[in-house]
Amino acid sequence: MNKHWYDQQTIYQIYPKSFNDSNHDGIGDIPGITAKVPYLKKLGITTLWLNPIYQSPQVDNGYDVSDYYQVDPSLGTMAEVETLIKTVHANGMYLIFDFVLNHTSDQHPWFQQAIADPKSPYRDYYLWQDPAADGGRPNNWGSFFGGSVWAKDPAGTGQYYFHLFDKRMPDLNWQNPAVQQAMRDVAEFWVEKGIDGLRLDAFIHLAKADFRQTYPSKTGDQTPIISDMFYAHLPKVHQYLHDFVAAIKAKHPETYVVGEASSADPHLMVDYTKPGTDECDNVITFKTFADDDSVNDPSFNDTFQPRPMDVTTYKQHTVGIQAALNGVSLPTLYWNNHDMARVATRYGDANYPKQSAKSLATLLYLQPGIPIIYYGEEIGLTNIRYTDLADFEDQTVPEFAASAKAAGKTDAEIMTMLNRTHKMAGRGPMQWDETAYHGFSNHLPWKHGDTDAMNAADEAKDPDSVLNYYRALLGLKRQPLFAAGKFVMLPSDDQLFTYLVDNGQHQAAIVCNLTSKAQTYTLPFAAKQVLLGQGGATVADRTVTLPAWSNLVVKA
Numbered sequence: 001m002n003k004h005w006y007d008q009q010t011i012y013q014i015y016p017k018s019f020n021d022s023n024h025d026g027i028g029d030i031p032g033i034t035a036k037v038p039y040l041k042k043l044g045i046t047t048l049w050l051n052p053i054y055q056s057p058q059v060d061n062g063y064d065v066s067d068y069y070q071v072d073p074s075l076g077t078m079a080e081v082e083t084l085i086k087t088v089h090a091n092g093m094y095l096i097f098d099f100v101l102n103h104t105s106d107q108h109p110w111f112q113q114a115i116a117d118p119k120s121p122y123r124d125y126y127l128w129q130d131p132a133a134d135g136g137r138p139n140n141w142g143s144f145f146g147g148s149v150w151a152k153d154p155a156g157t158g159q160y161y162f163h164l165f166d167k168r169m170p171d172l173n174w175q176n177p178a179v180q181q182a183m184r185d186v187a188e189f190w191v192e193k194g195i196d197g198l199r200l201d202a203f204i205h206l207a208k209a210d211f212r213q214t215y216p217s218k219t220g221d222q223t224p225i226i227s228d229m230f231y232a233h234l235p236k237v238h239q240y241l242h243d244f245v246a247a248i249k250a251k252h253p254e255t256y257v258v259g260e261a262s263s264a265d266p267h268l269m270v271d272y273t274k275p276g277t278d279e280c281d282n283v284i285t286f287k288t289f290a291d292d293d294s295v296n297d298p299s300f301n302d303t304f305q306p307r308p309m310d311v312t313t314y315k316q317h318t319v320g321i322q323a324a325l326n327g328v329s330l331p332t333l334y335w336n337n338h339d340m341a342r343v344a345t346r347y348g349d350a351n352y353p354k355q356s357a358k359s360l361a362t363l364l365y366l367q368p369g370i371p372i373i374y375y376g377e378e379i380g381l382t383n384i385r386y387t388d389l390a391d392f393e394d395q396t397v398p399e400f401a402a403s404a405k406a407a408g409k410t411d412a413e414i415m416t417m418l419n420r421t422h423k424m425a426g427r428g429p430m431q432w433d434e435t436a437y438h439g440f441s442n443h444l445p446w447k448h449g450d451t452d453a454m455n456a457a458d459e460a461k462d463p464d465s466v467l468n469y470y471r472a473l474l475g476l477k478r479q480p481l482f483a484a485g486k487f488v489m490l491p492s493d494d495q496l497f498t499y500l501v502d503n504g505q506h507q508a509a510i511v512c513n514l515t516s517k518a519q520t521y522t523l524p525f526a527a528k529q530v531l532l533g534q535g536g537a538t539v540a541d542r543t544v545t546l547p548a549w550s551n552l553v554v555k556a
Contacts, residue, residue, distance in 0.1 A: 010046050014375050017061065019036070020032030020033060020036050027446050030075055030081055031076060045474075048095050061427075064166065086194075096196055097198060102203065102206060103163065115154050118155065124173060203241060204259075207236035249278060257279075259282075261280075263285070265285075265320075273328060281329065291307035303400050308347070318367070330368060330369045333371045342382055345383040345425070348360065352548055371477065384429075434455055469534060476531060486504075498510065509527075511552050511553075515549070516549065
């Protein structure tokens with residue numbers, strides 16, 4: 001399958017505002033990223049993925065773009081981006097940009113022109129609808145950011161415009177060929193600038209159903225309802241995606257395209273990545289994860305209640321994806337990103353922080369697929385801890401807090417839950433050293449709160465650190481057995497995650513203990529060589545002994 005550079009890579013996701021601040025204004029920036037390229041190369045990273053760096057009012061931290069052709073001044077200049085591109089390439093690495101193609105900022109000139117002149121051609125760049133017969137919103141579809149997908153035209157025409165996310169982020173009208181061409185032009189501008197690929201944000205939402213459709217609800221219930229069937233994975237998405245990708249690859253055939261298909265099941269993942277269709281090379285789905293909902297407290301809103309992993313269901317998701325994509329495309333392997341809490345906080349064990357971070361990494365990244373490591377994950381970075389509900393910048397948080405309060409939860413308990421589960425708590429500054437603000441900046445970071453004591457500088461000197469384990473693990477991933485091996489899930493109870501990788505010449509078993517209790521496991525073969533291990537795990541012939549949160553990788 002390895003026909004392209006991107007068929008064997010390890011991606012590192014950088015949230016630019018939180019990675020490294022070179023000019024000490026409290027906001028991470030492009031030169032700060034450039035300065036850390038050697039660190040990333042030593043880690044074993046081959047590809048850098050940057051969350052949006054375009055000019056933006058920062059309503060959604062860059063996902064609300066006001067000018068696709070400009071770098072946001074808070075992050076740097078075009079010249080600094082060009083230097084980053086050259087530095088990445090000089091180190092034998094690749095660079096991909098987040099590309100926001102479902103919506104723009106309401107400050108984008110297209111939208112500003114659309115509301116300034118309803119007869120402007122830019123009016124048709126967005127989605128407009130007349131009120132319902134009763135004068136209210138056109139339908140009851142709900143926004144992912146809370147409330148309705150409909151907002152009134154600021155120009156006072158009486159029409160509504162569609163926004164799947166924040167109301168300051170109007171959706172583009174992909175039925176309009178001019179929109180399709182405009183977005184291709186933007187993508188080609190950056191590819192010709194020298195970037196190597198695009199991560200397509202929210203592409204599954206480009207097509208919408210007939211706006212006259214209303215999701216059935218109880219009589220009198222006016223609450224907007226998340227209605228994915230009306231604006232996710234509709235057939236027309238494939239045509240829009242194909243036309244967009246084919247145009248780019250016609251000129252730049254080695255451009256890598258990874259799509260955010262957040263709600264895609266294995267069959268949809270196949271549909272979006274079939275070779276020869278000129279759609280995505282790989283996709284990222286949230287459907288890999290499995291939380292144990294049985295621990296939910298039914299007395300209040302469950303949105304931000306912490307949940308442990310449902311290991312058996314997670315295994316089922318894993319085998320389903322691996323089986324479906326075998327021979328089609330590679331799965332993307334990731335534990336966390338900017339849209340979720342950090343894995344060390346979410347699934348790790350605070351009593352075994354280093355061991356649990358290593359065991360979770362091992363169970364995932366040696367599978368066939370493309371690792372995507374979220375900045376700081378490689379040092380076991382945990383969620384930042386805020387003290388104010390406003391720090392989460394989320395209109396659904398007060399609703400959760402009110403529900404929990406009514407159920408008798410204290411303010412401290414509510415903050416603890418939010419800090420464990422909210423995506424914004426996963427966007428804290430990278431911790432580089434033990435100086436002020438962890439070496440991220442000399443200035444108070446844009447996001448700040450209580451943090452756990454860990455940093456990359458100290459871990460680099462500690463042979464037993466999470467950082468040095470990640471370096472070893474990613475080095476192992478590059479070996480032929482793991483780079484091109486087949487996946488077989490081995491039977492085990494729900495305390496363990498065990499699988500086989502086999503490339504036809506060699507095979508290795510990966511055995512991970514996901515609990516704080518000692519476990520044993522019987523291998524399907526006699527172990528001849530230990531390739532990697534931690535936490536005191538040992539093997540004798542076919543018997544693996546696993547202390548708390550330990551793991552072993554053994555070769556037959």
